Amino acid sequence: MSDKNRSQWDLGRFIETLTYFEVIPLLNWVQQLIQGRPKDNQNIPIGGRKVSVVLVAGATGGVGKRVVRRLLEQGYKVRSLVRNIEKARSILGDDVDLVVADITKPETLTPVVFADIQAVICCTAVRVQPVEGDTADRSKYYQGIKFYQPEIVGDTPENVEYQGVKNLVEAAARYLPKADEKLIFDFTHPSTELKSVWGAIDDVVMGGVSASNIQLLEDTALFAGNVSTANSGGFASIRTKNFDPPFNLSSYAGVELRLKGDGQRYKLFLRTDAAWDGVGYSYSFDTVANTWIDVRVPFADLIPVFRAKTVKDAPSIDSSQIRSFQLMLSKFEYDNALNPKFSAGDFTLEVKSIKAYGGEPLPQFVLVSSAGVTRPGRPGINLDEEPPAVKLNDQLGGILTWKLKGEDSLRESGIPYTIIRPCALTEESGNKELIFEQGDNIRGKISREDVAKLCVQALKLAKASNITFEVKEGENNINSIDWQRLFSHLQPDK
Structure with a gap:
């Protein structure tokens, strides 16, 4: 074909294409000089970025706020279910989507709450505090081991630990995508x-x-x-x-x-x-x-x-x-x-x-429960050896009994799940070796930081689907965890 029969080639668009895709470093360098240099690789797309949303219930609590922070650090889009926007914003910052809802009131669990969710992490719990006269520095909720007489403040364990969790599970089941898709x-x-x-x-x-x-x-x-x-x-x-x-x-x-x-x-x-x-x-x-x-x-x-x-x-x-x-x-x-x-x-x-x-189903609902939920009333239990929550289950409104019923509502839902039963929660910095067991017999303590880390990690592992387990910290500090190995020893729930 002669030159006069050729259509006009667009050199400008050719250069624009090569510049956009950074094919020729010199062209890209010139463009940066003209437009300003981008901040630290902001123009490089991240293949691990999560498109859908992880919904966190109980996001302003001790474990929940740590879960939110870790999700954001790992590139997840996060939506926090809260009851007070101003309070939540002061705790969680500006990088998280907030929706007002109450799991004990199913009418508030609207489609807006669940739009585009890929998973739910539920860290809700009743408020337990020392009885009047005790001080915060003497509370087990700061020390993890020391115990002073507690009392329930606010809503009842039945409403929060059972009915509220059940409401959240039933609503999430209507909106979660197929578990084998990404x-x-x-x-x-x-x-x-x-x-x-x-x-x-x-x-x-x-x-x-x-x-x-x-x-x-x-x-x-x-x-x-x-x-x-x-x-x-x-x-x-x-x-x-x-x-x-x-x-x-x-x-x-x-x-x-x-x-x-x-x-x-x-x-x-x-x-x-x-x-x-x-x-x-x-x-x-x-x-x-x-x-x-x-x-x-x-x-x-x-x-x-x-x-x-x-x-x-x-x-x-x-x-x-x-x-x-x-x-x-x-x-x-x-x-x-x-x-x-x-x-x-x-x-x-x-x-x-x-x-x-066509992927292996990953957990879509992570529930933070508690060690000891099966022990109240279990034959052979020596209450003198049990944690305070087991000893005082009845006085605390049946808190562990209702937590177990909340677990059951998730197990029966058909949603791929992980149920984590931590031992006594502490405010320590974490990074300890973790010990997993099943059968609800272990005692010990674990930092809220490590529980939050575990919640986020469970979303990534097919081995974590449809299991219930207890967790406590070991003696040793560690820099990394072989999560596959830890979960490989656990048996799926029947």
Whole structure:
């Protein structure tokens, strides 16, 4: 083709594309000089970032506020269920979403409370304090071991530990997603983060003139544009910047897209290599014009491809290292074969979500209960050897009895759960070795810091699903914990 017959190539858009995806460091450096240098890698998307929300009940309590802090530190989006916004804000800060509700009043547990939740951590408890005349520095709630006569303040154990927990469990069961799925991109809730991650890569990078973009609408992402075969081109695409760290989807079978197309055949690419022009793992799928469909892409069916040519000796995709996602409309299928459903010109593809599917169910409801809940009235129990809560269960309104009934409501719900029964809680700094047991026989103490750490960790482990266990701290300080090993010794509830 002679120069006069070629369509006008857009050099500016070519440079813009390379700059956006940071392909040429010099271009990116010049842009930073003009626009200002970003703060500490703020433009690098994080593959481990959580899209959905973790709801924390009892968020202003001793364990709850620590759970909130740890969730935020690990990149979770957090919503705290509170009764007093001003008090909660002063305790939890400005980085957490607050909703006003009361678990003892089911009418307050509205859809707004549970919107987009992926899990619930329940740290609620009745208020127990020393009887009048005792002082805070003498209370077991500061020392963990010393004990002075307690009393219930406020609502009853039946209402909080049983009925309230039951209300929360029943409401959460209506809104929690399938336990074997992980939401990766939720385009039904547009965000600045989503907008900064996705960008267009069209055949302008190879001399073509196709043009596309991604628009975040009210409840969907619109990938649209015009594909031209001029200048030997013929593809348009949108792609994410590289994620660092990458997504680890190794416990899932594949990814699922909720989308509406125009009847053409599109491709999904996943990449494990941070290189701009490396091997991508591709899957072609057909759309139905103006119809929402779910497209499942098994990792096992992905084809290793380099510039539309299959790579015969490439390994299977390493789904623990997913660094980027790309959607493409191309005139080519693979190895010079043409896309049988391709049509040059305008195109549209709407996407609502991308999620991983087929994973091992992770816990979706973590309940902080108490050691000793099965001991009141148990034959053979020597009350002289038991903690105060067991000795005074009746005087404290049956606090442990109602906690056990609250546990039962969760076990019977069908929600994948973890029930943690800590021994006496302390205000110590934690970082102790942890001792897990089952059967409700151990005695000891544990810091609230370590309980909070355990609550957050349970959300990540399939081994933690559908188990109930007691925990206390050991003697030794430790720097790290082998969580898989700790949980591997526990038996699922019958």
